[in-house]
Amino acid sequence: VEKTADVIVIGGGGAGLAAAVSAHQNGAKVIVVEKMSRLGGNTMISGSAYNAADSSRQSALTMTALEKQTVENIIAGTYEDALVKTWQETLKKEWTEYLASGKTTLFDSPSLHKLQTYLGGDKKGTPELIDVFADNAYPAIEWLESLGMEFKDYVFTVLGGLWNRAHKPEKPLGTGFMETYENYLEKNKADIEVILDTTAKEFIVKDGAVVGVACEGKNGKVTLNATKGVVLATGGFGANVEMRNEYNTVLWPDLTNVKTTNHTGATGDGIVMAEAVDAKLMGMEYIQLLPMGDPVTGSLSGNIEQGVQNRIFVNKEGVRFVDEGARRDTMTKALMEQTDAYMWVIVDKNSYPTGDTKNNFNETIDDLVAAGRAFKADTLEDLAKQIGVDPVAFVKSVEDFNKAVDGAAKDEFGRTLFDKKIDTAPFYAGARVPTVHHTMGGVSINANAQVIDANGNVIKGLYAAGEVTGGLHGTNRLGGNALADINVFGRIAGKNAATMK
Ligand code: ADP
Structure with a gap:
């Protein structure tokens, strides 16, 4: 199969679809190619802050x-x-x-x-x-x-x-973003084609410019030609253990057995493809872990925190160990030093006014408790007993935290983000472990989302956006910056692929 459009977008997560919408708004006919059997990528399963x-x-x-x-x-x-x-x-x-x-x-x-x-x-x-x-x-x-x-x-x-x-x-997880792009795609389907179950394999290069991409579909080869530009938006490599191990040389101990929040398609394909056309890679050694993985699956689901201000973390001894408002790397490193690298997130009624209040992953607290994924108690002592931590140490941890909320004492970990005390029943606890979440490194781009080669020159015809790119986040991405990243740079990449010479 061979097809041609003005702009080819590789990857149907948030960055790719933002680019597809933007390219179309700027007059382009677009093809989006996605290797999985549905759109969404990590964007769909993110907390979407x-x-x-x-x-x-x-x-x-x-x-x-x-x-x-x-x-x-x-x-x-x-x-x-x-x-x-x-x-x-x-x-x-x-x-x-x-x-x-x-x-x-x-x-x-x-x-x-x-x-x-x-x-x-x-x-x-x-x-x-x-x-x-x-x-x-x-x-x-x-x-x-x-x-x-x-x-x-x-x-x-x-x-x-x-x-x-x-x-x-308003809508849970990444569905608000995905439905928004997909509604646009549906309305403009005369100009935007989505091809699923088809994996991009390598760029087609002519006279030094990227002019298309060779893909592998269920029924064989699919060649996609771009008359204007190609946008690479294939996401990161958090689900590719081999690639993680290859680049994880700076921040973390061996991550072979650490689970991930990522979807299975986050295998870094686009980074390898871009490298083959001499794209410069940046920050590949910076892999982001969260202290917020489900102990069984590594996913973010079951996370009972609602926001930073109103929850604390305690270890298996029932004791706090870090500023819970700190950077993600700081918190995860501290967690790795605790017994079994295991912690409990503690919240109270302020976070869940009612049993059917949902967490950021569309789960109600009642359902999490019923499933044994969260624990609920009327007193802090009882909660400590249920989760098997020392009640005396645990109650003291919460009381000390409450003094810091009041401003009566300085927080022992230098925490600066507070709102309410943890003092209103019911109290809740949920277990969490370190999990691989995001790969900060990737393909180097300029402010126009054009891909840069090893000599610092623009690779003509090639644009990139989202987690496949490196450079924006440095060693550690701030929580909430990825959704902004994919929309800002997806939008720029789509527009420029459609309009730049
Ligand atoms: P971002 O947040 O940067 O948009 P996502 O993980 O949300 O990243 O989306 C990336 C998308 O790219 C995923 O849907 C993934 O399946 C897709 N993808 C990854 N590699 C390929 C490939 N080789 N060909 C086509 N699609 C790919």
Whole structure:
């Protein structure tokens, strides 16, 4: 089979479909090729938190003294990169204005988001990408809303997100995003074709430019030609143990037996394909783990946390061991040092006002308790007994935490994100272990989402977006930045593939 379109998109997760929509909005006829028998990728099974500074949704939140300190520390930092220094200057100016205004609502801005993303990745992220990313995160929400997507009218702080700017779709998991793109695809099916069960194998290159992709379908070879551009959006390699082991040389011990949150198709195909046309790879050694895997499957399902502020982690001894508002790598490293690398997430009625309240993975707390995946008790002592931790140590851990919430004592782990105390029955516990979640590394792109080769030149005709790319997140991705990444860069990649010469 041989087919031709203006733009070929490889991979039907969030980045690929955002690119397909955007390419079509910019006049292109599009083919999307997906190796699995359905669209969705990791996007479909993600918690779907989406970071963007948003003064309207954030106006319901008040700023704490500890949050003010965080902003001041970031402003006082030392930065070498010229672009990063401009963020620092902008933030300083915005902060001065904020203080002068006498406002009490939570402060946020793209420049704070940029600096937190940069610092959260140990200054290894590419400033040019972070710049475009944070400036376009909120506009991409408006773009999604223009396509019919609905977000809740509040924001929250997602695990490892560091700030209260995560937007939550009305629909569970990634379904809100996927239905939005798929509705657009369906309405425009005369111009956008989706080919499932077909795996991209290698790029077709002519005179140094990528002009198509050779694929393998159920019934043999499928050749897809692009008259304008090819968008690579095949996601990461979290489900490819061999590839993980090849690149995991810096951050973690052996990950062979660590489970993953990823779908089975996250095998890094696109990275290998891009390497074969001399694309530069970046940050491949930076693999993200979460401390939030289901002990049996490694998946995120069953996670009972609702947001960062109102839950703590305790180990098998019933004792806290980390700032639960910290970076994902920091929390996971701390978890790995605990007995059996095993912890309990503890919440109370504030997180689940009723038994049919759902977690971020569309599961009710009652169902999780009934299935033995969460535990429920009327007292902290009883909860400790049910989960087999020392009641005395456990109650003291919660009481000490509550003192820090009140501001009566400094948190022993330097935690800065608080809201309510854990003091209202029923109390809940859910077990969690480390799990491989995201691969920060991948194909190098510029701010136009064009793929860069080993010599720093653009590879003509080839664009990339989403988890297949490297550079944006540095050593550690902030929670909530992936959904923003795939939409911002998917949108740019699609537009540029359709319009750039
Ligand atoms: P992102 O968040 O970057 O969009 P996802 O994991 O959501 O990443 O989506 C990537 C999609 O690409 C998945 O649906 C995956 O099955 C698909 N994919 C991966 N490798 C190939 C390939 N070789 N050919 C076609 N599709 C692929």
